[in-house]
Structures are given as C-alpha cells and as structure tokens.
Amino acid sequence: MRPVGFSTTPNLVLRLPMWRSRLMLFLLFFVFMLLLIRAFWIQGPGNAFYEAKGVRGTQRELELSASRGKILDRNGQVIATSLEAKSVIAYNDTVPDDLSAEKVKALANLLQISETELRKKLKEERKQIFLKRQVDPAVAQQIKQLEIPGIGLNNEYRRFYPEGEAMAHVVGFTNVNDKGQEGMELSREKDLAARPGQRRVVVDRLGRVVEEMAILQLPQNGKDLNLSIDSKIQFLAYNAVKSAVETHHARAGGAVVLDTQTGEILALANYPSYNPNDRKYLTGEQLRNRVLTDTFEPGSTMKPITVSLSLEKGQVQPNTQMAIGAKYLVGPKPITDTHPYGTLTVAQIIQKSSNIGTAKLAMNTTPQEMWDLYTAAGFGQAPKIGFPGAVAGTLHPHKKWVPSDQARIAFGYGISASLFQVARAYTIFARDGELVPLTIERSPEFKAGTPVISAKTAIEMRSMLESVTEPGGTAIKAQAEGFRVGGKTGTAHKLVGKGYGNKYRAYFVGLAPISAPRIVVAVMIDEPTGGSHYGGDVAAPVFSTIVSETLHTLNVLPDAKVKQMVLQDKTPEEIRAANAQAQHVVLKR
Amino acid sequence: MNRATLTLLTLLLICALSLVAAQQRARKLFIAQERAQIEERKLNQEWLRLEYEQRNLSKSARIRDVARNQLRMSPISPERTLYLRELK
Numbered sequence: 107m108r109p110v111g112f113s114t115t116p117n118l119v120l121r122l123p124m125w126r127s128r129l130m131l132f133l134l135f136f137v138f139m140l141l142l143i144r145a146f147w148i149q150g151p152g153n154a155f156y157e158a159k160g161v162r163g164t165q166r167e168l169e170l171s172a173s174r175g176k177i178l179d180r181n182g183q184v185i186a187t188s189l190e191a192k193s194v195i196a197y198n199d200t201v202p203d204d205l206s207a208e209k210v211k212a213l214a215n216l217l218q219i220s221e222t223e224l225r226k227k228l229k230e231e232r233k234q235i236f237l238k239r240q241v242d243p244a245v246a247q248q249i250k251q252l253e254i255p256g257i258g259l260n261n262e263y264r265r266f267y268p269e270g271e272a273m274a275h276v277v278g279f280t281n282v283n284d285k286g287q288e289g290m291e292l293s294r295e296k297d298l299a300a301r302p303g304q305r306r307v308v309v310d311r312l313g314r315v316v317e318e319m320a321i322l323q324l325p326q327n328g329k330d331l332n333l334s335i336d337s338k339i340q341f342l343a344y345n346a347v348k349s350a351v352e353t354h355h356a357r358a359g360g361a362v363v364l365d366t367q368t369g370e371i372l373a374l375a376n377y378p379s380y381n382p383n384d385r386k387y388l389t390g391e392q393l394r395n396r397v398l399t400d401t402f403e404p405g406s407t408m409k410p411i412t413v414s415l416s417l418e419k420g421q422v423q424p425n426t427q428m429a430i431g432a433k434y435l436v437g438p439k440p441i442t443d444t445h446p447y448g449t450l451t452v453a454q455i456i457q458k459s460s461n462i463g464t465a466k467l468a469m470n471t472t473p474q475e476m477w478d479l480y481t482a483a484g485f486g487q488a489p490k491i492g493f494p495g496a497v498a499g500t501l502h503p504h505k506k507w508v509p510s511d512q513a514r515i516a517f518g519y520g521i522s523a524s525l526f527q528v529a530r531a532y533t534i535f536a537r538d539g540e541l542v543p544l545t546i547e548r549s550p551e552f553k554a555g556t557p558v559i560s561a562k563t564a565i566e567m568r569s570m571l572e573s574v575t576e577p578g579g580t581a582i583k584a585q586a587e588g589f590r591v592g593g594k595t596g597t598a599h600k601l602v603g604k605g606y607g608n609k610y611r612a613y614f615v616g617l618a619p620i621s622a623p624r625i626v627v628a629v630m631i632d633e634p635t636g637g638s639h640y641g642g643d644v645a646a647p648v649f650s651t652i653v654s655e656t657l658h659t660l661n662v663l664p665d666a667k668v669k670q671m672v673l674q675d676k677t678p679e680e681i682r683a684a685n686a687q688a689q690h691v692v693l694k695r
Numbered sequence: 696m697n698r699a700t701l702t703l704l705t706l707l708l709i710c711a712l713s714l715v716a717a718q719q720r721a722r723k724l725f726i727a728q729e730r731a732q733i734e735e736r737k738l739n740q741e742w743l744r745l746e747y748e749q750r751n752l753s754k755s756a757r758i759r760d761v762a763r764n765q766l767r768m769s770p771i772s773p774e775r776t777l778y779l780r781e782l783k
Contacts, residue, residue, distance in 0.1 A: 268750040341755035588773030
C-alpha cells in the first residue's frame with residue numbers, strides 16, 4: 107500500500123462547488139464597486155449639496171451699512187441728518203408664553219405702548235413683527251438688558267431735522283424706511299440715498315466672524331447736499347410770516363428771499379408749517395409749500411412789468427402826465443381805482459397803484475408784446491429749481507385775448523402765478539433788466555442773467571418802486587430801518603367758485619437796498635381778516651422786517667440816511683478809545 | 696535615509712508649522728481689524744450725534760431766546776452800529 111500523507115488523504119479533500127467562491131468574489135467586487143461609485147459621486151457631480159451644507163454652517167452674508175447723506179445750509183449748518191436707531195422685533199414663536207408680567211410691563215414702558223397692546227402684538231400669528239421702529243439707542247440698550255428671549259434689535263437710521271418747523275417745507279422729510287417723501291429729501295433722493303453693501307464672511311461655532319471671504323458689494327454713503335438756504339434768514343423770514351398770519355388772523359402765509367447776485371434762494375418760508383421730526387403730523391394741508399405750489403392772480407404786483415413795456419418802447423417817460431378819470435370802459439365791466447384820480451404821471455401810476463393808468467398804458471401795446479415780456483419774465487413756466495410740485499401758473503396765449511382780457515391782465519387779473527414766479531420776475535428790476543437763473547443749491551458765484559428789458563428802464567422802475575414806500579405811496583410800512591427799499595403792493599380778490607368773493611390775498615414784492623439791490627423779497631398773506639386786507643398794511647411790514655434783518659445778516663452797508671448814535675469814520679485809535687469807553691461803561695454796570 | 700531626505704523633511708516641518716502660525720496671526724489681525732471697524736462706525740455715529748446736538752444748541756430759535764430773555768440783548772439797529780470799512 108502506497109503510503110498516503112495526512113494532508114493529502116482523499117477523505118479530507120473538500121469538494122466545494124466552484125461557483126460558490128466565484129459568487130463570493132463577485133459580490134465582494136460588486137460592493138467595492140458600489141462604494142467606489144458612491145465615493146466618485148460625492149467627490150464629483152453630487153458635491154454641490156454637501157458644499158452648500160458646509161458653507162451654510164460656516165459662511166454668512168452680512169450687510170455693510172451705509173448712511174443717508176446730510177443736508178446742510180449755505181454755511182455748512184446741519185438741517186437734516188441721519189442718526190443710528192434700532193427697530194425692536196419680536197420673533198413670536200420664540201417669545202415664551204409665560205413671560206412674567208413684570209417684564210411685559212417694563213418692555214411696554216420702554217416702548218411707550220400699553221401693556222394690552224403689547225400682549226396683543228406678541229400673540230399675533232406672524233412669525234416676526236416690528237414692536238417699534240426707530241427707537242433711541244439708549245432705550246434699545248435697556249430693552250436688550252431685559253433679556254427676553256425672542257426680542258431682537260435691528261440697526262436702522264432715523265432722520266433728524268434740527269430747524270424743525272422753520273425749514274420743514276424746504277427740506278421735506280423721509281419715511282420710516284429712510285426714503286424721501288417731500289421737499290429736497292424727495293427731489294434729491296438719488297444723491298442722498300444710501301446704498302448698503304454686502305460681504306461674505308466665515309464664522310466660527312459661536313457665530314463670530316473669523317475671516318472675510320469677499321466683499322460682494324461696497325457700501326456707498328449718500329452724498330451730502332449743500333443748499334443755498336441760510337438758516338438764520340430762513341428762521342427770521344418764517345417768524346415774520348408766522349407773526350403776521352397770527353396778528354391778521356389769516357389762513358396762511360409765505361415768503362421768499364432771493365439773492366440777486368448769485369440767484370440763490372436764501373429763504374423760502376411757509377406758514378402753517380409742521381414739525382418733520384414728529385411723524386404724527388406728516389399729513390394734510392400744512393405740508394403744502396404755498397410759495398411754489400399755490401398759484402394766484404398776481405394783481406397789482408404785475409403793474410411794474412406792464413408799465414416797463416411802455417417805458418421800454420419809449421411811448422412814455424416816468425414823468426409823462428396821463429389822464430386817468432374815475433372809470434375806464436374796456437369790455438363789459440368798467441375798470442375802476444380805489445380812489446379816483448384826475449391826472450397822474452407814469453411814476454405816480456405805480457406809486458398809487460392805479461388800475462386805470464396801467465390798463466390805458468397796456469392798451470397802447472399789442473397783446474403779443476405783452477405776452478412776450480411776461481413769458482421772458484418767467485410767467486407761464488414752472489421754475490426749474492428741482493423742487494417737487496413747482497407750478498407754472500397760467501398765461502393764456504395772446505391770440506385768445508380780447509381787449510378786456512388784455513386790460514385786466516395788465517394789472518394782474520386773468521393770469522396766475524406762484525409767489526416764487528413773481529419774485530423771480532422782479533429780479534429784472536434788481537439786475538438792470540436781466541432775469542437771474544435761480545438755484546436752491548449753494549453756488550455763491552455771480553450769475554449772468556438773460557436780458558429782458560434795458561438797464562435804463564430797470565433803473566427808472568427801481569426809483570418808481572422806491573416811491574411806493576415813500577410818503578404818498580401805497581406801502582409806507584415797507585420801509586426798512588437803514589435801507590432804501592422799493593417794491594409793489596398787491597391785494598387780489600380771491601376767486602371763490604365762479605366769481606370774486608369777499609376774500610383777499612395781500613402781497614408785497616420788493617427789492618433792497620435800492621442803491622445796489624442785493625435781495626428780492628416776496629411776501630404773501632392769504633385771507634387776512636380783522637382789520638385791513640391791503641398788501642400795504644398786511645404784507646409790507648413783513649417785508650420790512652425781513653429786509654432789515656436779512657441785510658444785517660448779509661453784512662450789507664445801510665444806504666439810507668440814519669441819525670448815527672455812534673462815531674463814524676474815525677481813525678483806528680479813536681475807535682479803540684471808543685471801544686475802551688464802551689467796555690468801561692459795561693463794567694461799571 | 697540619507698541626509699538630503701532628512702533636511703527636506705525638517706524644512707517641510709518648519710514650513711508646516713509656520714503656515715499654522717501665519718494663519719493664526721492672520722485671524723488675530725482680522726479680528727483686530729473688525730474691532731477697529733466697529734469702533735470706527737461707533738465713533739462716526741458719535742460724531743454725527745454730537746454734531747446734531749451742537750446744532751440743536753445753536754439753532755436760531757434757541758439763540759434768539761437766550762439772547763432776548765437771558766442776556767437781555769436787543770436786535771441791532773443802524774443808528775447804533777459802527778460801520779468799519781475794509782482798508783484796500
């Protein structure tokens with residue numbers, strides 16, 4: 107017998123079927139393949155999902171805040187600025203239902219709302235709700251210290267207007283989202299608006315920023331805006347109008363002050379006004395910028411323009427005598443004057459404000475000539491000063507005028523304009539016949555104007571306008587201390603329904619100082635009641651106050667004779683001695 | 696292992712460590728910069744607030760009240776004004 111080794115004994119030979127091992131091998135291979143494919147998928151095409159998940163955990167996009175531009179007056183004084191404020195937000199699903207009464211009370215107190223109102227807000231269905239916007243940062247800090255879960259604070263800005271009522275119509279205001287709604291805030295929204303930026307950052311587990319990935323958009327602060335308005339002049343004009351409206355129990359009033367050399371608007375005041383800092387009052391009639399948006403029949407303030415046409419054509423001289431009479435019949439209704447005059451010189455027609463005289467002069471010119479002059483002086487066209495709502499008024503085409511229209515338009519009826527337009531027209535007398543382009547943005551350089559009438563006519567008209575404020579004129583009350591002034595009164599019947607009722611508007615438009623006009627001031631008082639309603643009694647005193655205070659502010663040397671109570675034209679030594687003496691007097695007191 | 700390998704290995708280690716150090720430094724600087732930026736914003740806001748406060752104190756209405764009521768001043772009038780001419 108052949109020896110057989112133990113390991114090779116045939117009895118021990120396993121007879122496993124070959125297919126089982128093959129299957130095993132295949133299965134292993136298959137699973138590994140699956141793993142490989144999965145790994146490939148995760149690394150390659152299916153990666154985006156995981157990447158997004160990773161980014162969400164570590165990266166955030168944060169806003170880079172930017173603030174709205176400031177509005178400054180001509181001297182760089184702030185008249186509108188944005189300060190940081192907080193909005194208080196409640197995330198209602200996070201705020202606990204069993205919030206202690208004490209905390210609710212404290213929060214309601216800080217938010218200045220009632221407890222019941224606060225509880226109602228916290229019960230609302232919405233996920234998040236503004237409890238209050240534009241909260242003072244100090245108050246917001248106190249709210250934070252209450253540590254109520256689900257009450258959050260967001261950064262935002264709040265607009266402040268230090269000049270309040272006096273400047274309200276010029277500056278306007280913004281809404282709660284810092285967007286301009288009225289005035290310059292609206293018309294210069296594009297420049298003033300802030301453009302917040304955005305950046306992507308990496309944060310750690312606790313949400314702290316550890317690295318900046320990229321700035322997606324650079325934040326852009328709004329541009330500052332420099333207005334031509336002088337806060338001081340604006341304030342005094344506003345106060346003068348306000349006190350006149352109150353004294354004469356009038357409905358409203360307005361005034362505008364123009365610099366004749368630079369064409370800058372120094373003041374633009376309206377009353378009634380509103381406080382732009384308080385959102386409660388930002389609706390209603392008080393928002394109206396009457397100086398620019400209300401049109402009226404300019405009445406007698408139109409006469410100097412009409413008369414300058416006759417002077418310009420050489421038909422009359424200032425001292426030409428004219429027969430006036432008690433009535434002048436053009437069309438169905440006769441034209442009358444408040445007092446009948448026999449004869450007047452052309453200068454006296456302006457001084458006494460004669461309707462008949464003006465109409466007679468106008469009837470010697472053609473409608474086209476009148477229309478051309480009025481248009482050149484800016485009537486019938488909206489002033490282009492970039493102010494929302496500035497109106498054009500109406501000046502009908504001259505071809506439609508019948509003779510009675512022509513005669514009445516000559517003294518300011520049947521034509522309408524805003525106070526601003528009338529003031530603008532008067533720059534032709536202040537500037538030797540040139541209409542000055544006006545601006546509300548600071549630009550303190552001399553501006554060339556458009557010639558409308560000759561310098562000779564303008565100078566003649568200035569002295570006629572001065573005579574209005576002298577004894578025998580209609581506006582002695584327009585005289586300003588220290589300065590020679592000139593101007594024209596206007597008292598217009600207001601159109602009520604289809605006819606003229608018993609309501610009036612009183613105006614005064616003038617220039618000062620007459621020797622070298624620096625400013626044009628126009629004043630309008632709407633519906634004065636109780637006492638006189640004439641421009642010379644109601645509006646002229648306002649003009650006087652504004653002129654003397656404005657010219658002091660602008661450092662203009664008085665051109666009228668005043669009785670001096672101090673030493674003039676002295677040597678520096680004498681002035682020093684006088685000063686020393688003055689101080690001595692003060693010290694003694 | 697010869698000398699060249701050892702040198703390279705050491706160099707590699709040094710590089711790796713300095714990278715970590717640099718990263719750490721960058722983070723620290725970044726945090727400092729963030730803080731400085733927040734501070735800048737705060738100071739800017741503070742400046743705006745102070746400017747507003749100063750404006751509030753110097754607004755025309757307040758000056759008039761203080762001048763009239765507290766200091767008992769009256770508006771200037773030409774007859775009591777000494778006009779000085781600039782020497783040219």
